[in-house]
Amino acid sequence: MGLISPLVREIPPRLTMNVLVTGGCGFIGSNLVRYLRQQRPGWKVITLDKLTYAGNLENLQALERDSGHAFVKGDIGNRELVDLLLAAHEVDAVLHLAAESHVDRSILGPEAFTVTNVLGTQVLLEAARARKLKRFVMVSTDEVYGSLGPTGAFSEDSPLKPSSPYSASKTAADLLALSYTHTFGLDVVVTRCSNNYGPFQFPEKLIPLMIANALEDKPLPVYGDGANVRDWIHVEDHCASILLALEKGQAGHVYNFGGAAERKNIDIVKGILQLLGKPESLIRYVKDRPGHDRRYAMDFTKAQRELGFTPAHKFEQGLADTVRWYVANRAWWERVRSGAYRSYYEEQYRARLTQGAA
Numbered sequence: 001m002g003l004i005s006p007l008v009r010e011i012p013p014r015l016t017m018n019v020l021v022t023g024g025c026g027f028i029g030s031n032l033v034r035y036l037r038q039q040r041p042g043w044k045v046i047t048l049d050k051l052t053y054a055g056n057l058e059n060l061q062a063l064e065r066d067s068g069h070a071f072v073k074g075d076i077g078n079r080e081l082v083d084l085l086l087a088a089h090e091v092d093a094v095l096h097l098a099a100e101s102h103v104d105r106s107i108l109g110p111e112a113f114t115v116t117n118v119l120g121t122q123v124l125l126e127a128a129r130a131r132k133l134k135r136f137v138m139v140s141t142d143e144v145y146g147s148l149g150p151t152g153a154f155s156e157d158s159p160l161k162p163s164s165p166y167s168a169s170k171t172a173a174d175l176l177a178l179s180y181t182h183t184f185g186l187d188v189v190v191t192r193c194s195n196n197y198g199p200f201q202f203p204e205k206l207i208p209l210m211i212a213n214a215l216e217d218k219p220l221p222v223y224g225d226g227a228n229v230r231d232w233i234h235v236e237d238h239c240a241s242i243l244l245a246l247e248k249g250q251a252g253h254v255y256n257f258g259g260a261a262e263r264k265n266i267d268i269v270k271g272i273l274q275l276l277g278k279p280e281s282l283i284r285y286v287k288d289r290p291g292h293d294r295r296y297a298m299d300f301t302k303a304q305r306e307l308g309f310t311p312a313h314k315f316e317q318g319l320a321d322t323v324r325w326y327v328a329n330r331a332w333w334e335r336v337r338s339g340a341y342r343s344y345y346e347e348q349y350r351a352r353l354t355q356g357a358a
C-alpha cells in the first residue's frame with residue numbers, strides 16, 4: 001500500500017526538541033532531566049513541578065546555570081499554566097512523571113492521588129491534544145498489574161489488577177492516556193517500569209529509608225515477613241528507557257521495563273546493613289502494609305526487541321553505589337528528613353523575585 005499508519009511511525013532522534021518533564025524535581029524526574037541534558041545537549045528541557053513534599057529543587061542544583069533548562073513551579077492540574085507553558089516554550093513532547101508516588105501515603109490519604117494522578121493527567125492530556133504535540137510519554141508503573149504468585153512475570157498483556165489507591169490512580173491515568181491515542185489520535189506511549197533505586201530517592205521508600213536509618217542506628221522496619229519480592233532497576237536505566245520510549249516507541253503502545261533483579265525485601269535490608277557494617281539486630285519486623293502486593297516481576301522482551309533496551313546496571317553493584325551516595329550526601333537526606341530542604345526554593349528565588357517585583 002505504500003502508506004505507513006501514523007500509529008506505527010518512529011520519531012527519529014532530533015537535533016533540537018523542546019521537552020516538558022513533569023515532576024522533574026522528584027527522584028526519577030531529576031535524574032531524567034540531568035540525563036536528557038547530557039544525552040541530548042541540543043534539546044531544551046522544561047521542568048514543571050509543584051514542589052510537593054517529594055519535590056526538591058536542590059535535586060536540580062547542578063543545572064542552575066544551564067540555559068538549556070528552565071524550571072517552572074506549578075501544578076499539572078492548572079490548565080491555564082500548562083497551556084501557557086506549552087505555547088511559550090514551543091513544547092514538542094511531554095514526559096509525564098509528576099505524581100503522588102508513595103503507596104503507604106495513598107493508604108493514609110487517597111484523595112491527593114486521584115487529584116494529581118488522575119485529574120492532573122487528564123489536564124495534561126487535554127492540553128497536549130489541543131496543541132497537537134508530537135508525543136506524550138506517560139510514565140506508568142508495574143504496580144498496575146497487581147501481585148504475582150511465586151512464578152511468572154508481567155507482560156504488557158497481563159490483566160490490570162491494581163491493589164492500592166496509588167496503583168489504581170496510576171492505572172486510571174495509564175488507560176486514560178491510551179484512550180487519547182485510540183479516540184483522538186494523540187501520540188501517546190506508556191511505560192510501565194519496576195521499582196527504581198539510586199541517588200536522590202526520597203527517604204520514605206525502602207532502600208533510602210533503610211540506608212538512612214542504619215546510618216543513624218535507628219530500627220529498620222520490615223513489613224510482614226520481609227519475603228515480598230520486587231524487581232529493582234537502577235534509575236539511570238529507567239531514564240534511558242524513557243528516552244527510548246520517546247524516540248522509538250510506537251504510538252498507542254505499552255512497554256514494560258525492569259532490571260532483571262528480583263530480590264526479597266529482607267535480603268536487600270540485610271545487604272544494606274552488611275555494606276554499612278551495621279548489625280542485623282537493627283531489623284524490626286512490623287505490621288504488614290494493608291493489601292501488600294507479594295511479588296512483582298517484569299517480562300520486558302518487547303522493549304528489548306523493539307527499542308533495544310537492556311538494563312546496564314547490575315543490582316549488587318548499583319546498591320553498593322547507592323549506599324555510597326547516601327553516605328557521601330548525608331547533608332542532602334538530613335535536610336530532607338528535617339524538612340529544611342523546603343526553604344531552598346525560597347532562598348533560591350527570594351532575590352530574583354524581589355528584583356522582579358522592583
Ligand code: NAD
Pocket residue numbers: 022023024025026027028029048049050051052053054055056074075076077096097098099100101102116120139140141142170192193194195196197202
Ligand atoms: P517522587 O515522589 O520522587 O516525585 C514526584 C514529583 O512530582 C515531585 O517532584 C513532586 O513535587 C511532583 N508533583 C507531585 N504532584 C504534582 C502536581 N500536582 N503538579 C506538578 N508536580 C507534582 O516520585 P518518583 O519516584 O520520582 O516517581 C516519578 C514517576 O515515576 C511517578 O509517576 C511514578 O508513579 C513513576 N514510577 C516510579 C517508580 C519508582 O520506583 N519510584 C517506578 C515506576 C514508575
Ligand code: TDX
Pocket residue numbers: 101102103104140141142143194195196204205206207209221222223224228229230265289
Ligand atoms: O519501611 C518500609 N518497609 C518495608 O518493608 C517500606 C517503606 C517498604 N517496605 C516494603 C514494601 C514493599 O514490599 O518494601 C517494598 C518496597 O516498598 P516501597 O519502597 O514503598 O515501594 P513499592 O511499594 O514497591 O512501590 C514503588 O515501586 C513502584 C514506588 O514507590 C512506586 O512509585 C512505583 O510505582
